[in-house]
Amino acid sequence: MKIAYYPGCATHGLSKDVDIATKKVAEVLGLELVEVPDWNCCGGGFLDEYDEVAHVALNLRNLSQVEKLGLNKMATPCSVCLHSHRLATYKYKEDKEIKKKVDKRLEKTSIKFDGKVSAEHIVWVLIRDVGIETIKKNVKKPLNGLKVGTYYGCQMLRPEQIMGFEQAYNPHSLADLVAATGATPVIFPTMTSCCGFPLMGSNPKAGLKLAYNVLNGAKEAGADIIVHPCSLCHLQLDSLQIKIQSEFNVKWTMPAIYVTQLLGLAFGFSPEELGIGKLAMEVLRVKGVI
Amino acid sequence: MQEQEVIFKVKRFNPEKGFWWQEYKLKVDRFTQFTEALRRIKSEQDPTLSYRASCHMAVCGSCGMKINGEPRLACKTLVLDVVKKYNSNIVTIEPMDYFRPIKDLIVDWDEFYDRMFKVKPRLYPSKEVLEGKAEHRLKPEDQKELWKFAQCIWCGLCVSACPSVRIDPEFLGPAAHAKGYRFLADPRDTITEERMKILIDSSWRCTYCYQCFNVCPRDIEPVTAIKKTRSFTKLYKEKSEVAKRGEKHTEAIFESILKTGKIAEAAVYLKTYGILQSLIDLIYMSKTGKLKYALVQERYVQNIDEIKKIMGGESK
Numbered sequence: 001m002k003i004a005y006y007p008g009c010a011t012h013g014l015s016k017d018v019d020i021a022t023k024k025v026a027e028v029l030g031l032e033l034v035e036v037p038d039w040n041c042c043g044g045g046f047l048d049e050y051d052e053v054a055h056v057a058l059n060l061r062n063l064s065q066v067e068k069l070g071l072n073k074m075a076t077p078c079s080v081c082l083h084s085h086r087l088a089t090y091k092y093k094e095d096k097e098i099k100k101k102v103d104k105r106l107e108k109t110s111i112k113f114d115g116k117v118s119a120e121h122i123v124w125v126l127i128r129d130v131g132i133e134t135i136k137k138n139v140k141k142p143l144n145g146l147k148v149g150t151y152y153g154c155q156m157l158r159p160e161q162i163m164g165f166e167q168a169y170n171p172h173s174l175a176d177l178v179a180a181t182g183a184t185p186v187i188f189p190t191m192t193s194c195c196g197f198p199l200m201g202s203n204p205k206a207g208l209k210l211a212y213n214v215l216n217g218a219k220e221a222g223a224d225i226i227v228h229p230c231s232l233c234h235l236q237l238d239s240l241q242i243k244i245q246s247e248f249n250v251k252w253t254m255p256a257i258y259v260t261q262l263l264g265l266a267f268g269f270s271p272e273e274l275g276i277g278k279l280a281m282e283v284l285r286v287k288g289v290i
Numbered sequence: 291m292q293e294q295e296v297i298f299k300v301k302r303f304n305p306e307k308g309f310w311w312q313e314y315k316l317k318v319d320r321f322t323q324f325t326e327a328l329r330r331i332k333s334e335q336d337p338t339l340s341y342r343a344s345c346h347m348a349v350c351g352s353c354g355m356k357i358n359g360e361p362r363l364a365c366k367t368l369v370l371d372v373v374k375k376y377n378s379n380i381v382t383i384e385p386m387d388y389f390r391p392i393k394d395l396i397v398d399w400d401e402f403y404d405r406m407f408k409v410k411p412r413l414y415p416s417k418e419v420l421e422g423k424a425e426h427r428l429k430p431e432d433q434k435e436l437w438k439f440a441q442c443i444w445c446g447l448c449v450s451a452c453p454s455v456r457i458d459p460e461f462l463g464p465a466a467h468a469k470g471y472r473f474l475a476d477p478r479d480t481i482t483e484e485r486m487k488i489l490i491d492s493s494w495r496c497t498y499c500y501q502c503f504n505v506c507p508r509d510i511e512p513v514t515a516i517k518k519t520r521s522f523t524k525l526y527k528e529k530s531e532v533a534k535r536g537e538k539h540t541e542a543i544f545e546s547i548l549k550t551g552k553i554a555e556a557a558v559y560l561k562t563y564g565i566l567q568s569l570i571d572l573i574y575m576s577k578t579g580k581l582k583y584a585l586v587q588e589r590y591v592q593n594i595d596e597i598k599k600i601m602g603g604e605s606k
């Protein structure tokens with residue numbers, strides 16, 4: 001199966017490990033990821049507050065590049081990129097005023113969007129198009145005994161009417177993927193709460209508190225580790241663990257890895273090959289998974 | 291009319307006993323809203339059950355509650371729709387989160403009203419208009435901008451679902467921001483400076499989780515009002531630290547995309563936090579083994595002229 005692939009800036013930057021693991025897992029599953037030619041930033045969830053029209057137009061540029069490839073789905077591993085593209089498409093289709101302004105901006109460019117391409121999350125593609133059974137068949141090293149907190153965050157789920165893949169208050173896509181690896185999915189009260197990343201640019205203290213709430217929620221529910229579906233949650237929940245430790249005066253960590261990193265482990269890749277961070281590696285070692 | 295038996299598990303409360311769950315069985319048809327189900331339970335089975343409901347048509351904003359965990363207006367939610375969505379004839383009803391419970395499904399709204407009154411939710415017209423010497427004019431395009439945000443029915447569902455109000459007392463919350471923006475952007479209003487003082491710092495305390503967009507029964511999109519309020523920051527002089535930092539961050543993102551077509555993380559970080567904090571965070575990052583990725587140099591967009599055309603529009 002061939003599908004367009006939009007990594008996004010974080011996935012090609014500080015969350016490069018998300019990119020590495022996603023490509024490895026896709027290859028095993030026979031999913032050909034064609035990177036969107038000359039893609040641009042989706043606006044990172046902030047650009048629309050500065051220039052709403054530019055935000056829509058930039059996202060349409062990526063989708064139009066996919067249309068030129070003759071593909072109809074663009075998968076991304078980043079929930080914010082997903083959200084941004086779907087919100088832009090929604091506004092362009094629903095809001096005549098915005099459409100008029102966007103069309104004017106696109107006039108002098110080669111961009112032409114016919115609305116044939118939809119932005120999809122890689123998790124949706126894995127579940128709906130690849131299928132849990134195919135994933136199970138490729139598990140070489142079941143992760144039995146590992147308790148994995150399933151953290152969905154915000155942007156893959158909400159608003160439900162625009163994201164649409166699963167129920168925002170009752171999601172189970174990540175639990176299905178975790179169960180396929182042989183690990184035990186752990187649900188917890190803050191699994192659809194915000195990780196706080198979008199606050200880090202303006203009110204980092206509050207952002208860290210939200211991150212702590214997520215990690216603490218998983219800890220109290222008995223998880224060993226968290227999986228998540230977003231390159232920006234990755235920056236927040238994995239990279240900031242030590243900072244959270246010192247800020248909230250706690251001894252424990254609750255490492256967060258990207259969902260394809262977990263799948264990759266079950267497919268037999270080493271944690272080094274998947275770019276898994278130091279803290280997660282420690283937990284996996286203690287639990288006898290690696 | 292075909293009827294189906296549904297089990298309603300209601301989370302009840304009174305100050306003496308605290309919370310407990312109680313079950314009721316009721317036959318409903320495809321037109322039965324949750325308010326109708328509750329009315330029948332109260333009149334036919336249990337007169338002690340307390341809830342608020344008035345108009346039964348999504349106008350008064352009285353019947354906000356959690357149905358199968360979703361913050362919803364009970365009158366705008368059909369019982370059998372929920373049964374179908376969750377594929378179960380057992381449904382749960384709980385009071386809204388965040389607000390202090392009073393009895394059963396009734397919560398204390400004082401805190402919500404305080405938030406709403408903080409943003410001065412009324413028009414402050416000019417002296418001429420007040421003295422009858424002039425009339426208000428509102429252009430259709432201006433009305434269009436305000437219309438969506440003027441539809442709030444003060445039901446409190448968005449505040450009950452908001453994570454930022456829980457951790458940040460300085461944040462006004464989604465409903466107050468929608469209402470605040472509705473007057474901030476109203477050309478007939480005369481207290482713009484004061485409104486910016488009330489709204490701008492708070493707007494940078496939203497975490498963009500889209501809970502409010504998701505739960506609003508009137509499709510108001512409070513988060514969109516917050517985004518639009520942030521764009522007023524450049525017009526306001528006495529910015530708080532939170533607003534200043536946030537503005538720098540967004541400007542850095544805009545500039546980075548304009549220059550490279552992508553977000554150069556290191557540059558955005560440096561501009562937002564300054565050199566000192568950036569260095570401190572680098573140390574944290576090295577401890578988690580992530581530092582190597584900070585050095586990855588991503589290829590810029592080749593067709594950067596196209597990006598410049600897209601971003602060089604009128605609303606910048």
